[in-house]
Amino acid sequence: MMTLERRPNIDGEDFHHDPVMESEIIEILGNLQPGVFADLTLGGAGHAVAALTANNALTVHGFDRDDVAIDAASARLAGFGDRAVIHTTRFDRAADLLREAGVESISGFLMDLGVSSPQLDVGARGFSYRIDGPLDMRMDHRDTKTAADIVNTYAPGELLDVLRSYGDERHASRIVDAIMSARPLSTTGELAQLVADAVPAAARRKSTGHPAKRTFQALRIEVNAELEILGDTLESMIDMLAPNGVGLVLTYHSGEDRITKDRMRTAIDGDAPPGMPTTSPYRWFFRGARTASDTELERNPRSRSARLRAITRVAS
Numbered sequence: 001m002m003t004l005e006r007r008p009n010i011d012g013e014d015f016h017h018d019p020v021m022e023s024e025i026i027e028i029l030g031n032l033q034p035g036v037f038a039d040l041t042l043g044g045a046g047h048a049v050a051a052l053t054a055n056n057a058l059t060v061h062g063f064d065r066d067d068v069a070i071d072a073a074s075a076r077l078a079g080f081g082d083r084a085v086i087h088t089t090r091f092d093r094a095a096d097l098l099r100e101a102g103v104e105s106i107s108g109f110l111m112d113l114g115v116s117s118p119q120l121d122v123g124a125r126g127f128s129y130r131i132d133g134p135l136d137m138r139m140d141h142r143d144t145k146t147a148a149d150i151v152n153t154y155a156p157g158e159l160l161d162v163l164r165s166y167g168d169e170r171h172a173s174r175i176v177d178a179i180m181s182a183r184p185l186s187t188t189g190e191l192a193q194l195v196a197d198a199v200p201a202a203a204r205r206k207s208t209g210h211p212a213k214r215t216f217q218a219l220r221i222e223v224n225a226e227l228e229i230l231g232d233t234l235e236s237m238i239d240m241l242a243p244n245g246v247g248l249v250l251t252y253h254s255g256e257d258r259i260t261k262d263r264m265r266t267a268i269d270g271d272a273p274p275g276m277p278t279t280s281p282y283r284w285f286f287r288g289a290r291t292a293s294d295t296e297l298e299r300n301p302r303s304r305s306a307r308l309r310a311i312t313r314v315a316s
């Protein structure tokens with residue numbers, strides 16, 4: 001098994017990530033009741049800093065599995081003293097860690113799913129189809145499975161499954177055939193070129209983004225087991241919402257959006273039979289999903305696929 005122990009060296013100042021839908025999110029977080037705001041995907045703390053600034057009555061507990069993000073967030077949150085508590089962990093441990101810290105309920109939470117700009121933009125992290133680097137893609141450098149392990153050791157059927165389920169890749173079969181003939185592969189550049197060559201020319205011309213975009217997304221989700229822990233973590237955070245508390249989730253692709261919508265709906269519908277009034281304390285904070293404004297889309301292309309969903313617990 002190939003394991004890269006490298007930990008990229010980016011200090012807080014070099015960690016550039018534009019918080020997505022910041023004004024829409026801060027309008028909500030700014031009005032949360034006094035108490036704890038759990039930021040499950042702290043990243044560079046863009047949303048967390050804005051929330052603490054907008055709402056003096058909040059303390060943030062921030063969680064991230066990526067040491068580089070934790071370093072940047074720690075530097076940015078240092079000025080908030082004990083209003084900011086930082087945990088280096090996968091977010092499925094958040095509810096336990098909050099309780100261990102004596103927090104039984106929270107005023108709000110945010111899950112800004114997916115990757116940060118520095119994860120994508122630093123070639124050594126191996127997430128990018130545009131910048132050459134090792135086929136890595138681990139958010140947490142302590143994890144052992146890399147994208148190279150998947151590409152070079154999975155059986156063809158397993159690879160097909162990954163590309164179809166996590167990338168909705170229509171040309172998965174061609175791509176897997178090409179991988180099987182070419183492996184072992186070791187760099188993102190090799191894989192990106194291989195996918196571009198494997199996809200039919202007509203599809204390549206029609207596609208808006210890079211032909212390897214879906215393959216890279218699928219591998220990243222598999223490397224980091226992103227969807228396996230999302231639903232249960234979301235449920236555990238919804239359970240912790242205090243009356244009037246608000247839970248926000250920003251999703252970036254259909255797989256994570258489906259899980260988010262389903263878990264929120266299950267909490268809201270409760271056990272009531274169809275057509276009967278619900279006894280659940282949860283409601284949609286707003287219906288459907290909100291998307292980034294045209295101005296933000298122009299400024300930050302990464303906001304293009306973002307969908308914001310929100311749930312609230314009614315006052316008791």
Ligand SMILES: C[S@@+](CC[C@H](N)C(=O)[O-])C[C@H]1O[C@@H](n2cnc3c(N)ncnc32)[C@H](O)[C@@H]1O
Nearest residue numbers: 019041043044045046047064065066090091112
């Ligand atoms: C889109 S970025 C968040 C950016 C942040 N909202 C900001 O304003 O800077 C997502 C972050 O979540 C982290 N992350 C993704 N999945 C995670 C998980 N399961 N557990 C902990 N952190 C996770 C990533 O490492 C990344 O730093």
